Amino acid sequence: MSELIYGIHAVQILLNSNPDRFLYIYISKGSLNKRLRLLCQQSKQFNIPVQYCDRVFLNKKVKCAAHQGVVAEINTRCSFQEKDMLCLLQARNRKDLLLLILDSVTDPRNMGACLRCAVAFGVDLVIVPRHRSVGLTAVVRKVSAGLADSVPFVRVVNxxxxxxxxxxxxxxxVGTVLASKKSIFQANLAVRLGLVMGSEGIGIRCSTKKYCDELVNIPMVSELTSLNVSVATGICLFEILRQRAYM
Incomplete structure (x- = not known):
């Protein structure tokens, strides 16, 4: 099976890290700027077929998304499943294990931004429900700046x-909820940790919340009732990193 990725940065990152996944690269004829020329040169080094085409063709390929003149067809990398999770955990048997658990995040832009944060702050695994969650789509990969494949992405049934x-x-x-009276800054995050983040609309579901060991909030000085999930994720992951710097 194959899928599409697009955008100069997303294609460049994957080309640098995993060129064997590329099947074809499509480049707009009239868009050969310096960065696209570099992509062409690298593609030739890895013997990846490059096809030059007009922007109408690329627009149809990605349904008029902002492709920046480059679209690539790549081999699909399957998400990890529940049965793979134990092996992944055993391979990361450390006291500073960090998991990001995203509950009901269905917007691909939010998911991409969360994955970018996950890579930046050293998350070991990202875990999402198979249903009520977006997968690793082309939009997710573009928003993550090509980093979506840099952290194991596990989809679980329950x-x-x-x-x-x-x-x-x-x-x-540790789950994040607005109603908690305990600030994330008061929690001990320098442990083997699973951080649960919910969508901006509904937050963490009740069925998820009741299995959290601890619930915390992000303190805010205004009357704003919630933050975008990717912004909240970045804040929480930074606090985890800050606390662990003193371990």
């Missing part, structure tokens, strides 16, 4: 059951 399993592996589950 998120509540997964949290119970993680707790058996000594992972402390």
């Amino acid at each position: 998120l509540a059951r997964t949290l119970i399993l993680l707790q058996k592996y000594n992972v402390w589950i």
Whole structure:
């Protein structure tokens, strides 16, 4: 199976890290700027076929998304499944294990931004429910600046059951909710940790919330009721990194 990625940065990052996944690269005839010329040169080094075409063809390929003159067809990398998670955990059996658990994040732009944060702050695994969640789409990859494949992405059937399993592996589950009276700055995050973030609309579902070991909030000085999930994720992951710098 194959899928499409687009945008100069997303294609460049994957080309640098995993050129074997490329099947074809399509480049707009009238868009050969310096960065696209570099992509062409690298593609030839890896023997990746390059096809020059007009922008109408590229627009149809990606349904008029902002492709910046380049679209690539790549081999699909399957998401990890529930059965793979134990092996991934055992391979990362460290006291500073960090998991990002995204509950009901269905917007691909939010997911892409969350994955970019995950890579920036050293997350070991990203876990999402198979349903009520967006997968690794072309939009997710573009918004993540090509970093979506840099962190294992695990899709599970039952998120509540997964949290119970993680707790058996000594992972402390911290959920973020507006109603909590405890600030994230008061929590001890320098442990084997699973951070649960919910969508901006509904937050963490009740079925997920009740299996969290601890619930915290992000303190705000205004009357704003919520933050975009990717912004909130970045704040929480930074606080985790800050605390662990003193371990």
